[in-house]
Amino acid sequence: MSSEKADLGNGKPPMRDALVAAAFQLFLERGYEQTTVDDIVALAGVGRRSFFRYFPSKEDVVFPDHERCLADMTAFLAEGSDDDEPVRRVCDAARLVLRMYAENPTFSVQRYRLTKQVPGLRAYELSVVWRYERALAEYLRRRFAARRDGTLQADVIAAAVVAAHNNALRSWLRSDGQDEASATVDHALAYVQSAFGGAPAPLAESQPEDVVVVVSRRGAPLWRVVQEIESTLGRA
Amino acid sequence: MSSEKADLGNGKPPMRDALVAAAFQLFLERGYEQTTVDDIVALAGVGRRSFFRYFPSKEDVVFPDHERCLADMTAFLAEGSDDDEPVRRVCDAARLVLRMYAENPTFSVQRYRLTKQVPGLRAYELSVVWRYERALAEYLRRRFAARRDGTLQADVIAAAVVAAHNNALRSWLRSDGQDEASATVDHALAYVQSAFGGAPAPLAESQPEDVVVVVSRRGAPLWRVVQEIESTLGRA
DNA sequence: CCTGTGACAGCACTGAGTGCCATGAGCGGC
DNA sequence: GCCGCTCATGGCACTCAGTGCTGTCACAGG
Secondary structure, eight states: OOSTTGGGOSSSSHHHHHHHHHHHHHHHHHOSTTOOHHHHHHHHTSOHHHHHHHOSSTGGGGSTTHHHHHHHHHHHHHTOOTTSOHHHHHHHHHHHHHHHHHHSHHHHHHHHHHHHHOHHHHHHHHHHHHHHHHHHHHHHHHHTTTSTTHHHHHHHHHHHHHHHHHHHHHHHHHTTTOSOHHHHHHHHHHHHHHHHOSOSSOOTTOOTTOEEEEEEETTSOHHHHHHHHHHHHTOO | OOSTTGGGOSSSOHHHHHHHHHHHHHHHHHOSTTOOHHHHHHHHTSOHHHHHHHOSSTGGGGSTTHHHHHHHHHHHHHTOOTTSOHHHHHHHHHHHHHHHHHHSHHHHHHHHHHHHHOHHHHHHHHHHHHHHHHHHHHHHHHHTTTSTTHHHHHHHHHHHHHHHHHHHHHHHHHTTTOSOHHHHHHHHHHHHHHHHOSOSSOOTTOOTTOEEEEEEETTSOHHHHHHHHHHHHTOO
16 A cells, blocks of 8 residues: 555556566465465555456466467467478477476476475466367367377377476476476477377488388287387387 | 255265255256355255365366276276286276266266366366376386386376377267267277387287288388288287 | 546455354263 | 263354456547
C-alpha cells in the first residue's frame, strides 16, 4: 500500500517479469506451497487480479516461457520440407527445447530444484512435456501417414525422443549447468536414432556401394542380431 | 439429512464404492466441472469430510483402482528372476495394466470419454501414467546397471513401452471395448521389442544350424535393416 | 473537450482441500 | 454390566486458488 510501482514503468510488459522475479524470490526462500499468490503480488506491488491476467494459474509462473517455446517448436516442425528425415527432424526439434533451457542456466537449475520437490509442480511439468510430445507425435503421424502402423510408430518414437531429451536435460541440470548440454543431448538422441532409424550422423559421404554381410543362426534372439548389425555398422 | 445410510452397512468399505458410483453418475449427466464435491456426497448420503478421507482430491475418484494396479505392477517386477529378458518383462508388466482396464470395459470407456474432454483430468492421468513409467524405468535401471548408458536406455525403453501400451489402449477404448485388447497391445509391444531387442516370440523349436545372410547398404537406416531381418526370419 | 479503449485495482463469490472437535458404534478389560 | 479405548464418521470453520464484475485512470483520436 504505497507507490512501489514507480520502478517498473519503463518497457512494455515489465509487470510479467516482475511477477516472475517476485514469485521465484519467495519460492526459493520459503517454498512453493508456503507462498500464496497474495504474497507474490504484495512483493511485486501489483493487484492480485493482475497476476491471473498474466498467468492462468499459480503453476504457470514457474514455466513462464514454455508457451513461446512450444510455439517455436511447432513452427520449426511446420517449416520443414518433405525431404527431411522425420526422426532426425524431431530430434532437432527436441534440441530446440534444450537450447531454451540452456539460455538461462541458473533459472533452469532453480526451477529444476523446485519441481523436483513439489509434487504439484512435477504434475504440471508433465502436462507441459506432454504438449511437446504431442507436437512431435502429430508431426510424425503426418510424415508416417502412408506407413502401416504409422500412428503407433509416431507415438512410440515421439515418446522415446522426449525421454532421451529429458534424460539428458536432467543430467545437465544435476550438474548445475556445468556439463556441455548439447553434447549430452546429442548422445542421448543418437541412441534413439540408432533404434528407430534415421542416420544418426551426417553420414553424407557414405558409399552406396558399401555392403555388410551378417551371418546369424536362426535361433539367435533378434536383439542379438540387431546388436551384431549395430557393431558391424559401427554405431552406438 | 435422513437415514440414507442403511443400504451400505454390509461389506467392508462400501462407502468408497458408493462415492465412485455417485460421482460417475453426476459426471456423466452434467459433466465433471459442473459437479461439486458437495453434489457427490449429497447423492451418496455421506458427509463431505468422508469424501476426502477416501480420495485425496476430486480427480482421484475418477481413477479409483490405479493405486492398487501400480502396486501390482511393482510387485510383478520385483518377483521376476534375473534370468528374465528385461524388455519382455516390462512389456508383460504393461499387459498387466491393460488387463485391469479390460476387466471393466464399460467403466473404462466412460472414464476415457471423460478424461478426453476435461483438461484437468487429462493432466491428472498424466501423473498417473508417469508413475507407471517410473516403475518400469526403475526396474530397467536396475537390470541395466552394468550397461553403459544404462539409465538412458532404461528411460527410453520405459517411455516407448508406455507409449505403445497407451496407443493400443486408446485404440481399444475408441472401439468401445469391441476390439480384442490383448491382440492390439501385443502388436504394439512387438514393435517396441523389435526396436530395442528382446526376442518377441517364444521361438522354441529353432534350428541352431540354420543360418541367414543379410545384405544391406551401409547408408540404409537401421530400421530398414531390422525390417529386412524380420522378413527374412519370417517373423512379425 | 468528449469519448472510446485497454490495463489495472479492488471486491465479492465459488469451490477444493484441511484441521479440529464432537458423536456414536464396536470392543476388550475389569 | 460398565468403563474406557479406538476408529469411522459428520459437521464446522478456515485458507487459498481462481473468476466475474465494477470502478478508475491513462491515453488515444475525433
